[in-house]
Amino acid sequence: MLNVYCCGGAGTNIGKQISDLDINISFIDTSNSNFKGIDTDKVYQIEGTDGAGKDRNITYENFKDPEEVLIRFKPSPRLNIVMSSLSGGSGSIIAPILTRELIRQDYNTIVIGIDSTNSVKEIDNTIKTLKTYKSISNSIKKSISIFYIENNSRKEADQQAIRFINLLSLLVSKEHTEEFDTLDLKNFINFDKVTENEPSVSIIDINANETIIPEKNTSIVSTILLTTNRNNTIGQVIPEYLSTCIVTDKNYNNEDIRIDNVLGKLALIVNNLENLKKEYQDMKTINKFKELDVGGSTEDGIVL
Secondary structure, three states: EEEEEEEEHHHHHOOOOOOOOOOEEEEEEEOOOOOOOOOOOHEEEEOOOOOOOOHHHHHHHHOOOHHHHHHOOOOOOOOEEEEEEEOOOOOOHHHHHHHHHHHHHOOEEEEEEEEOOHHHHHHHHHHHHHHHHHHHHHHHHEEEEEEEEEEHHHHHHHHHHHHHHHHHHOOOOOOOEEOOOOOHHHHHHHHHHHHOOOOOOOEEEEEOOOOOOOOOOEEEEEEEEOOOOOOOOOOOOOOOOOOEEOOOOOOOOOOOOOEEEEEOOOHHHHHHHHHHHHHHHHHHHHHHOOOOOOOOOOOOOOOO
16 A cells, blocks of 8 residues: 655645545644545644744744654655655745654655746755755655656646555555565665665666666666566666566556666756856846835924
8 A cells, every 4th residue: 555645735736636546645734724525534734823924933933743644644664755845935945844753764765856947946945855864864864766757837737746646556566566565664764685786875766678878977776667668677876776667567568667866966967056146146146126105204203
C-alpha cells in the first residue's frame, strides 16, 4: 500500500485530483479553505492557524511535532510520499517536518516538491525549503530523495506530480510487478547503504532507458529500471546501484523507464534559484522607485 501525505495548499489541491489508485491519501494544512469536498477523516488542520500567507515562520511556530499526524495517518511499510509546494508558507514547513520523522522512523519516503518563481518571496522560500531538506539529512545522517517539479504551469506541474505518483503506485504493486521488493526500494532511497557515498539529498530524474548525458558535477547513484522484458539491461550511463522491476500487468505497454537518483543536482538547482533572486535584487537596486515627499500634515497624519 502506498501513502501520500498532501501538505499545504498545493499538496492538497493535487491530492484531490488523484483517483482510481489503491493508495491512502491524507491532507495536512494550516487552513481548511482547501478541504472542501474531502472526507473529514482524511484531513488534519494545524491548530492555532488560518493559513500562513507564505510566511514559513507562522507554520513553524505552530507545527513542530508531527507525531500526532503519523498516529492518525499510519505510515505505509512499503512507501510514503510527502508532497507540497516548496515556495508557500504551510507545506514548505509541514512536509520537511513530516519527512524527517518518517525517515527517522526508518520508513521508505520520497518527497515531491513543487517550486515557484513567480515572486522573490516564493524563490526565497523555495531556496530555504531545499536547504531545509539538506540540513535535515545532515542532522539525522540519512538520505532524502526529492522529485523536484518546476512550476512553469500549474496544470502541467499537477499532472507531472500525478504521473509520478501513478508510477510509484505501480512500482510498489506486488500484484502487477515481480523481482522488486521493499528492500530494493529502500536501497534506492538510502543509496549510502549500498554505495560509497555519504547520506545526502538526491534529486529523482525520470528518463527513457537510453543513453543519457549527466549534467556536469552530478552523479547517478541509484537507479530503478522499470521494464516488461526480463532480458533488458540498463542503458548508459550506468548507476552505482541498480534494481530492476519487472512489470507483469498485461495492460502496461510503455517503453522501459529508468528512475535515477542524482547527487549534485540539488546544489545546481539552488544555485540557479539564488542567481535568479540576485537578478531581481540587482534590478531593484538599478531601478529605484520614486518616493513621495509629504509635508504640512497634522499630528494625526491628515494633509489639509
